[in-house]
Structure formats: structure tokens, C-alpha cells
Amino acid sequence: MTTTRGHGPLPHLLLVLTAATGVVDAVSILGLGRVFVxxxxxxxxxxxxxxxxxPGFSLAASAAALLGFLVGSFLAGRAVGLAGGHRGRLLAGCAAAEVVLLAVALLLVSLSSGTPVLVGAAALLACAMGGQNAVVRALGVPDLTTTVLTMTLTGIAADVRGGDRAQAVRRLLAVLSMFGGAVVGALVVLHAALAWALLLALLLVLVVAVAAALAARGTAAWHHA
Structure with a gap:
């Protein structure tokens, strides 16, 4: 399902990022004031x-998240050119940058729960997700966008007859990864603390950063597919 299309370990790592996105969305919607990042x-x-x-919707948080997402996408777009087309290094660098942004957001919500802090955390998380979105777009792995499932669900339903079975499984795994991350993230936010959910997302992205860095070593066909 994952190795026959020239993408190496990328599909596995992108599924982990998809789960992390579910956790981050749980944090932002449940803990940062009804805002998508x-x-x-x-x-x-x-x-x-x-x-x-x-009532219940924060213009400051939503606008900050929108701006943060655009900034993250812009910076990641520049990084794509600097990576020289090496997909392993590109993903490793993106995940490492995300770890830093998530760590700063975690520090903010651990120190205070005031509105300015929550708005700042939303902007940082959105910046991380914007960068992730831009890098995943450049990686070009089909059906694994890691952040949006609209087209994935459309493909599952539209291609149900006569479609590629491996493709259908990849799409289903993407949906389940996001769903699982959202469920676990919501449970942690509701029954533990916002900071613990952010820490979970950080650890998932850290796993991707380390795994991608190790996989980027040497020479492999998927590096420059």
C-alpha cells in the first residue's frame, strides 16, 4: 500500500502527522476559543x-490563526526551494520547526490562560499547520494531505466502485488517523489539561522529525521522486 508508489516511509509519517493534526484541532477548538488552526x-x-x-467566537483568535497560517505557508514555501528537492530533509525540517512552534505554544498555555496568551497560542499553532500544509503539498503523496479531509472523503465515496483498493485503504487510514487524534485530544483536554494535549501533539510531531531525519540519510529513490 505504501512502498510500491515510490514514496518510501512518507505515507506512514504523514499518517502520524494527520493524527497530530486531530489533536491540535481538539486543542484549538476546545481550549483556545472555537478557532481552527x-x-x-x-x-x-x-x-x-x-x-x-x-456569541462564543473570537475575532482576534480566528484572525490571528488565519495570519499565522499564511505566514507558516509562506516560510515553508521558501524552505521547499532551499531543500533542493530532497523530500526526506524537507519533511524532517518541517517537523522540527513544528516542534519548536508547538513547544512555545505549550509554554504559553502552561504559564497563563488569559485571552492574549490563547490568541498567541492559536497563531503559533496555525503557523505550524500552515507550514505543514505547504510542505505536504510539495511532497506530493496522494490522498495524505494531513490537514483537510474533504477531498479524501469525496474520493472514498466517488471511487467506491472500480477504484484502487490500496488507494481506498490509504484514504480510510487518513480519516481514521484524524478521527483518532481528535478523540484522544478531546479526551485529554476535557479530563486532564490543555497543556497535556499540546504535549501529546508535540511528541507525535517529534517522532516524525526524528524518523524523517533518519530516513533522509543515504540515497533512496523516494528522496527525489
Whole structure:
């Protein structure tokens, strides 16, 4: 399912990132004031709700997340060019940058729960997700966007007859990874603390960073697919 299409370990690592995204979304929506940091479609809608005066939606948090996502995407786009087309190093660098951003966000929410801190944490998390989105886009692994499942679910339903079985399994695994991350993240936020959920997301991304760095060593066909 994963090694016959020239992508090496990338599909496995991207599934871990997908699970981490589910955890991060649980943190942002449940703990940072109804704001998406990975799904900008939903976040743009939340900005509209906030401007319309709907209770419970923070314009500051949503706008900060939108700006952070754009900044992260921009910086990652520049990094794609600097990586020289080496997909292993690109993913390792992206995951390492995400670890730093998640660590700073974790430090912020551990020190205070005030509105400015939560807005700052939302911006940092969105920056991490924007960078992840841009890098995953450059990696070009089919059906594993790690942040958005709309087209994945569309593909599952639209190609149910006559579709590639391995492709269907990859799509289903992506959905289950996001679902699992969201469930676990929500449980941790509700029954433990916001910081613990952020720590879980950080550890998942750290695993990807280390694994990608190790896989990037030497020469392999998938490095420059």
C-alpha cells in the first residue's frame, strides 16, 4: 500500500502527522476559543461568525490563526526551494520547526490562560499547520494531505466502485488517523489539561522529525521522486 508508489516511509509519517493534526484541532477548538488552526475553510467561516457578533467566537483568535497560517505557508514555501528537492530533509525540517512552534505554544498555555496568551497560542499553532500544509503539498503523496479531509472523503465515496483498493485503504487510514487524534485530544483536554494535549501533539510531531531525519540519510529513490 505504501512502498510500491515510490514514496518510501512518507505515507506512514504523514499518517502520524494527520493524527497530530486531530489533536491540535481538539486543542484549538476546545481550549483556545472555537478557532481552527489547521482547517482554514472552517476558520474563515468562524471569522464571519465573529464579525456577525455570534456569541462564543473570537475575532482576534480566528484572525490571528488565519495570519499565522499564511505566514507558516509562506516560510515553508521558501524552505521547499532551499531543500533542493530532497523530500526526506524537507519533511524532517518541517517537523522540527513544528516542534519548536508547538513547544512555545505549550509554554504559553502552561504559564497563563488569559485571552492574549490563547490568541498567541492559536497563531503559533496555525503557523505550524500552515507550514505543514505547504510542505505536504510539495511532497506530493496522494490522498495524505494531513490537514483537510474533504477531498479524501469525496474520493472514498466517488471511487467506491472500480477504484484502487490500496488507494481506498490509504484514504480510510487518513480519516481514521484524524478521527483518532481528535478523540484522544478531546479526551485529554476535557479530563486532564490543555497543556497535556499540546504535549501529546508535540511528541507525535517529534517522532516524525526524528524518523524523517533518519530516513533522509543515504540515497533512496523516494528522496527525489
Amino acid at each position: 489547521a482547517n482554514m475553510t472552517g476558520n474563515v467561516v468562524f471569522v464571519g461568525f465573529a464579525i456577525a457578533g455570534v
